[in-house]
Amino acid sequence: PAAPANGRIEMQKYVASQISAQQRTDLLKRPIINSTDIMGRVAPIMQAVRERGDAAVLELTAKFDRVQLSSTVIKAPFSPESMQLDEKTRAAIDQAYENIYRFHDAQMDRETLVVETMPGVVCSRFARPIERVGLYVPGGTAVLPSSALMLGVPAKVAGCKQIVLATPPRPDGSIVPEVMYVAHKVGATHVVVAGGAQAVAAMAYGTETIPKVDKICGPGNQYVTAAKMLAQNDSSCLVSIDMPAGPSEVLVIADQNSNAAYVASDLLSQAEHGADSQVVLVASGINDEKLAEIEEQIHVQASRLPRVDIVRQSIPKSYSLRFNNLKESIAFSNDYAPEHLILHIDNAEDLIPEVDNAGSVFVGAFSPESCGDYASGTNHTLPTYGYSRMYSGVNTLTFVKHITSQQLTADGLNRLGDTVMRLAEVEGLEAHRNAVAIRVADLRK
Numbered sequence: 001p002a003a004p005a006n007g008r009i010e011m012q013k014y015v016a017s018q019i020s021a022q023q024r025t026d027l028l029k030r031p032i033i034n035s036t037d038i039m040g041r042v043a044p045i046m047q048a049v050r051e052r053g054d055a056a057v058l059e060l061t062a063k064f065d066r067v068q069l070s071s072t073v074i075k076a077p078f079s080p081e082s083m084q085l086d087e088k089t090r091a092a093i094d095q096a097y098e099n100i101y102r103f104h105d106a107q108m109d110r111e112t113l114v115v116e117t118m119p120g121v122v123c124s125r126f127a128r129p130i131e132r133v134g135l136y137v138p139g140g141t142a143v144l145p146s147s148a149l150m151l152g153v154p155a156k157v158a159g160c161k162q163i164v165l166a167t168p169p170r171p172d173g174s175i176v177p178e179v180m181y182v183a184h185k186v187g188a189t190h191v192v193v194a195g196g197a198q199a200v201a202a203m204a205y206g207t208e209t210i211p212k213v214d215k216i217c218g219p220g221n222q223y224v225t226a227a228k229m230l231a232q233n234d235s236s237c238l239v240s241i242d243m244p245a246g247p248s249e250v251l252v253i254a255d256q257n258s259n260a261a262y263v264a265s266d267l268l269s270q271a272e273h274g275a276d277s278q279v280v281l282v283a284s285g286i287n288d289e290k291l292a293e294i295e296e297q298i299h300v301q302a303s304r305l306p307r308v309d310i311v312r313q314s315i316p317k318s319y320s321l322r323f324n325n326l327k328e329s330i331a332f333s334n335d336y337a338p339e340h341l342i343l344h345i346d347n348a349e350d351l352i353p354e355v356d357n358a359g360s361v362f363v364g365a366f367s368p369e370s371c372g373d374y375a376s377g378t379n380h381t382l383p384t385y386g387y388s389r390m391y392s393g394v395n396t397l398t399f400v401k402h403i404t405s406q407q408l409t410a411d412g413l414n415r416l417g418d419t420v421m422r423l424a425e426v427e428g429l430e431a432h433r434n435a436v437a438i439r440v441a442d443l444r445k
Ligand code: NAD
Pocket: 041, 064, 065, 137, 138, 139, 140, 142, 144, 147, 168, 194, 195, 196, 197, 198, 219, 220, 221, 222, 223, 224, 247, 248, 273, 274, 380, 381, 382
């Protein structure tokens, strides 16, 4: 849609009772990602790295990041000069690290689950870390220590032995000190000085200097996302990924009592991410004056932002949708399945039981999304594009897998034997039946 002629930074407006079922469906949709074109560009990059290793990574870094490097990797221990920070920044990273560590440490599955399903038949389940993980931290010029924390802390808590962190170099070929400091804190073994599809390929296939990993996690642009998907589908490299990724998004539920300035600030903190940011305001039982107040705040606050040019593109593509009550509002939110859900309502915690789909929830007026983005302790790597219907955000269990085991006593096998033999017979697998029959025959002599 065209920006309003009066230059105002405005969302589109809808009223739920006045839209058709088709319009409602359309409002739930995210922009279509044309992946065929991107896949076509990324596949040759992956192939080059697979075939020519470090030489290809260096060439591609020269091409896409315009940096001529002689080495693709920095190995731990990292030099103190590479992670020099001012005191305030270091303290902020340390505090964020501590909160994220605490919350993710509590998620660790350290107990073996043991269940005797019937007498003499004991089943158990225990967690083991994924041995080698690759963490993609986006941004060449951007400074994104938060992404490094959100991936690195759970990997460390999980006990991954090899943590490889990849991020594109700055124009001078170095890595931002904030990211190096986090790499050091989380115990990264290698920092890959490369970005995009070439960094993903290097971690998926391994090169002369970059270790091959078992799982690749982290956000990134469309090249990064496409590379992760291609790697996951290539059984020759045997690698998994965290989740599919799309543009970041927020859905805010506000009511008549919400603080208009707070609501606008949350919508804008999402809108400043990029032109494709998805921003939705669900207005529950709000009158015209209240909505106008929020709209005014959006315009006023947006106009003062350094990233106003991005907001001018993202806000006109976003919308407010008015509902009569909270029940209808939360039903829409559940259908939308947002990455971030902000509940800007009184007694917001009472609505939590009604939340079925969301990546992470921000409860009440004093829980802005920014806190979860950086430092409250929850993870900010979350499912977008409606994938919060079936995916969890990155968490400690992202970096472990579960092994099950069973142990049967002679008595247990005697009790279970007939069931297993009959099922094996039904499936026509005689060797399966025989493995039980041969033992049971002895037990029943
Ligand atoms: P990036 O690190 O994802 O990508 C940079 C790399 O893209 C470069 O190193 C280059 O190799 C490659 N590239 C650029 N142009 C290319 C081309 N034409 N062909 C092939 N490769 C090319 O950094 P970015 O581009 O700044 O994107 C960051 C993304 O990460 C954004 O989409 C942002 O929304 C997202 N992000 C998400 C989160 C989150 O947690 N959800 C956090 C931070 C960033």
